[in-house]
Amino acid sequence: MxxxxxxxxxxxLHHFPGACSQVCVFALEHAGLDYELRLVDLKTSEQSGVAYSAISPLGKVPALIIDGAVLTENAAIQTYIHELRPQAGLFPRDASPLDVGRRQAGLSLCGGxxxxxxxxxxxxxxxxxxDPEGVRRKSQALAVKSFGVAEERIAQTGWWLDDWSLLDVYLNWAxxxxxxxxxxxxxxxxxxxLAARLSELPAFRRMLEIEVESAAELARRRTLPSALAVPKI
Ligand SMILES: N[C@@H](CCC(=O)N[C@@H](CS)C(=O)NCC(=O)O)C(=O)O
Structure with a gap:
């Protein structure tokens, strides 16, 4: 190290492989920041235990601890990392107020x-x-509509903004x-x-490696064959 x-x-950073916290892993890696990765096992409900509830009362990843202070919510953590290391280009620099609003709109669309x-x-x-089938059917219809909007948004350049940004990594997770x-x-x-295009970035490939390593680590902890199955998202 x-x-x-x-x-x-x-x-x-508190993370579970396959969860939306992978976007924060990418951001930290791309920004070249030193960080400790702590895995929270969503499959064994570690997020609802006393220890993690003290960090994230809602029992969600990601949570980033910054010099002892907790920051939750993916969009906020991504914004924090960008502000900490603007030169990393996670979002465009010197953004106009409208650009900042549009960036926020993209983050809200992905997260909310x-x-x-x-x-x-x-x-x-x-x-x-x-009946879970009712929820699945409704989600399917909403997914067709929402991914349709995202497709239209990125069809021209291949990216949410003019060039790649964290929004593409977040969208790719969904x-x-x-x-x-x-x-x-x-x-x-x-x-x-998106995944194929993002794979051009070393930090994206490193994030994928970390996903595999983290899943293996959790599987070891649980002595189960694989931790990659059905994360609670
Ligand atoms: N609004 C939160 C949602 C985070 C979230 O739902 N994370 C999922 C993983 S993708 C989680 O921790 N689920 C565990 C649970 O709900 O018990 C954010 O955007 O950070």
Whole structure:
């Protein structure tokens, strides 16, 4: 491990492989920041235990600890990392007020709209005590509409903004969850191709390696064959 940068905050990211916190892993890697990764096992409900509830009362990843202070909510953590290391280019620098608003709109769309929809596809029983098929059907219809909007948005350049940004990594996470449920991305070829385009970035490839390593680590902890199955999102 390299020596910590003088004056840099101490960062600890709480993460589960396959969860939306992978976007924060990418951001930290791309920004070249030193951080400690702490895995929270959503499959064994570690997030609801006393220890993690003290960090995230809602029992959600990601949570970033910054010099002892907790920051939750994916969009906020991404914004924090960008502000900490603007030169990393996670979002465009010198953005106009309208650009900042549009960036926020993209983050809100990923976190506030797409995330609940893919949760309904992947884990309908997180949403209803009743018939999960009803939730799945509704989520399917909402996914077609929302991914349609995203496809139109990125069709021209291949990216949410003029060039790649964290928004594409966030969108790609939602795409990967939907794809894992068998959602048909044939009508949405530009968003279906996001992972391949993002794989040009070393930090994206490193994030994927960390996903595999983290899943293996959790599997070891649980002495189960694999930790990659159905994360609670
Ligand atoms: N609004 C939160 C949602 C985070 C979230 O739902 N994370 C999921 C993983 S993708 C989680 O921790 N689920 C565990 C649970 O709900 O018990 C954010 O955007 O950070």
């Amino acid at each position: 390299s020596a910590p940068e003088a004056g840099a905050p101490q960062l600890v 709209t797409l995330h609940p929809i893919v949760r309904g596809l992947a884990n309908p029983l997180r949403i209803t005590d009743g 795409v990967s969850v939907a794809a894992s449920t068998g959602f048909d991305f044939k009508p949405f070829p530009t968003i279906a191709g």
